Amino acid sequence: MELLGTTTIFLLVCISCLLLFTTWRSTSQKQKQPPGPTTLPIVGNILQLNLSNLPESLKKLSKEYGSVFTVSLGPQKVVVLYGYDVVKEALIDQGDDFSGRGNLPLTKRILKEKGVVTSNGETWKQLRRFTLTTLRDFGMGRKSIEQRIQEEAHFLVERIRNTREQPLNPANFLVHAVSNIICSIIFGDRFDYKDEKFLTLIDLLDENNELLSSVQAQLYNFFPTVMDYLPGPHQKLIENIAKLDQFVLRIIAEHQQTLDPTCPRDFIDAFLNKMHQEKGNSHSEFTTETLSRTTLDLFLAGTGTTSITLRYGLLILQKYPEMAERMQKEIDCVIGRDRSPCMADRSRMPYTDAVAHEIQRFIDFLPFNVPRSVTKDIKFRDYFIPKDTMIFPVLSSVLHNSKEFPNPEKFDPGHFLNANGTFRKSDYFMPFSAGKRVCAGEGLARMEIFIFLTAILQNFTLKPTVDHKDIDISPIAGALANIPRPYEVSFLPR
């Protein structure tokens, strides 16, 4: 009896061990997640990262852990993709799996995940398709928006001319010009540079950019529930977004009253028409909420990005006056002085085209991309990545790849030129990312950058306020976006 008991127990223990072992093996194999540094509770890997220089920290970690690794920003686990091969494999070859948007708590709180930039699933699919077609219908890739940019370039050049060579920080001029392009697409018209409503709008935007870099805003991403109760700049940010919302909702209401369904004037009209078409569908993704969110998303995504790229570009060209001069020679040769630049000129201006590309490559505006997420449990290069994991496809690691671009930290238009002076295309040119969620405004942004930059150099020579050798073209460290140091410049009419 006693013997039987021990044997049974022994057998039971053996069987359970075996079972445990096999399930452990299969889960550990299925669940092998990307490696990474050891994490501490609550703070994650924050102490092992230099938050003032995250790109550098991630580069170091990639040397230790390879091109796919995990870091924890506070409690938020992020899988980092480092290098052209993995970024391309994820965003393009495995595009559907990686087509989710990963939103940090602050983004969730202020942008609500209802517009094209932050939404996911069916909402995103429908909004993205609609946004791309409508942007195309209202000009992206068509002539009308090109003319709109040329017209705006005229206003900008006139405004600069009126400064009569006084040194100035060009930030506002550039923001106003760039913002007016997206405003004409979404709201139907540009604003006068002195329009009160417009200036209020831009002030809110500016203030938000500052608030976003506050310590409290960063803390919000780690401890949202606590921070919701505390006062501070993050609360002001939330208030400002509410004001922007109000602004957009008011314009939508005006559009509703004056809508002529047969003749949509802009993005909002087109959206209102779509809402009407889907009236019978109770599951429609086209609602007043997704309309106002998407309009605001386009306004926010289309203003800061492009205007900061131009501002950074003008700083770099002050440091390298010989490059600006060479562009001006090309402009004089191909366009002359009597007409505005247009997109058809670009193919005959390889040097200017190369400089425009090199500006975007060098500044590496969004080094970590806009965070993505995986749409389901997936397998990627033998690793298991659970649904909804946040992903950073690191654009820096592509744009500053030293095999593709020798001396990647140096500003050199030669990165985009063949030996015979023709333009050299590169698959590594990914400032707008790649794949299913690639920037929806890429065509628009590239047109703006080319036309504004060319129009400015056609009409002015840049005169720095300090010796050009002393100009520091490295970005202000710390932010999730690479911003140039503030500067003043004089525009000398040519």
Ligand code: HEM
């Ligand atoms: C130099 C200028 C710009 C840069 C560097 C830039 C860069 C980016 C990047 C890196 C993303 C994330 C893509 C991804 O998740 O893979 C993005 C998304 C987006 N951008 Fe841009 N962008 C610029 C200008 C614009 C403009 C002018 C618009 C206006 C139409 C715009 C609209 C959007 C939208 C709507 C998305 C979200 C796409 C989605 O989630 O499906 N961007 N942009």
Ligand SMILES: *[C@@H]1O[C@H](CO)[C@@H](O)[C@H](O)[C@H]1NC(C)=O
């Ligand atoms: C973090 O990065 C900043 C900016 O590049 C640098 O000045 C600082 O020395 C770095 N700190 C550490 C601890 O490496």
Ligand SMILES: *[C@@H]1O[C@H](CO)[C@@H](O)[C@H](O)[C@H]1NC(C)=O
């Ligand atoms: C630049 O100046 C020339 C005249 O010198 C003018 O024809 C051209 O339209 C100007 N460009 C812009 C964008 O105003």
Ligand SMILES: *[C@@H]1O[C@H](CO)[C@@H](O)[C@H](O)[C@H]1NC(C)=O
């Ligand atoms: C210039 O060089 C590139 C690559 O080296 C080549 O593809 C192209 O045909 C050349 N163009 C001319 C006009 O020689």
